[in-house]
Amino acid sequence: xxxxxxxxxxxxxxxxxxxxxxxxxxxxxxxxxxxxxxxxxxxxxxxxxxxxxxxxxxxxxxxxxxxxxxxxxxxxxxxxxxxxxxxxxxxxxxxxxxxxxxxxxxxxxxxxxxxxxxxxxxxxxxxxxxxxxxxxxxxxxxxxxxxxxxxxxxxxxxxxxxxxxxxxxxxxxxxxxxxxxxxxxxxxxxxxxxxxxxxxxxxxxxxxxxxxxxxxxxxxxxx
Numbered sequence: 001x002x003x004x005x006x007x008x009x010x011x012x013x014x015x016x017x018x019x020x021x022x023x024x025x026x027x028x029x030x031x032x033x034x035x036x037x038x039x040x041x042x043x044x045x046x047x048x049x050x051x052x053x054x055x056x057x058x059x060x061x062x063x064x065x066x067x068x069x070x071x072x073x074x075x076x077x078x079x080x081x082x083x084x085x086x087x088x089x090x091x092x093x094x095x096x097x098x099x100x101x102x103x104x105x106x107x108x109x110x111x112x113x114x115x116x117x118x119x120x121x122x123x124x125x126x127x128x129x130x131x132x133x134x135x136x137x138x139x140x141x142x143x144x145x146x147x148x149x150x151x152x153x154x155x156x157x158x159x160x161x162x163x164x165x166x167x168x169x170x171x172x173x174x175x176x177x178x179x180x181x182x183x184x185x186x187x188x189x190x191x192x193x194x195x196x197x198x199x200x201x202x203x204x205x206x207x208x209x210x211x212x213x214x215x216x217x218x219x220x221x222x223x
Contacts, residue, residue, distance in 0.1 A: 029220030105162030
């Protein structure tokens, strides 16, 4: 199974840090955020990763190279301007192939066992999402989860962790140069009961703001 890491965004909420450093390369615990993912992915048995790049792209390409130091083969999907999440996936479809792939957001830190997702079979579903208990900044959550099926109705809600096994068919209607977010496609698929999911209760941190980056630094320093 190939991996796609979403790393093209400008990281507006992390400015001014991201004026000169791409979000994926922001250091946490002595290494770039994205390096934590790459190391865990390699240990979990993944060997091929596609990373989409746009904002300060060359810093990512030069910093990670071909992925040899991580035990991975990295290919880059270059976007002239960030195409958002679904647009970035659609732009990279030729690199990802036709099989389901693992999708990971670069701007999170997690200790999830990526190896477990290699055993996920989508069957007729479009994606399998990893959810987490709602953090303070997202108290309403994103989806419900009942009997491993993702929904958007009544019941306890959880937050999408930025980790999923995804079929390329989910973005089949998005053009390769089209800006498009992923969330509307996920909600539409949830309405049709085409998403499975699981709840992860371990260490997970969205690093979308300077405050949350500081929280992560404090967590890593404490260990």
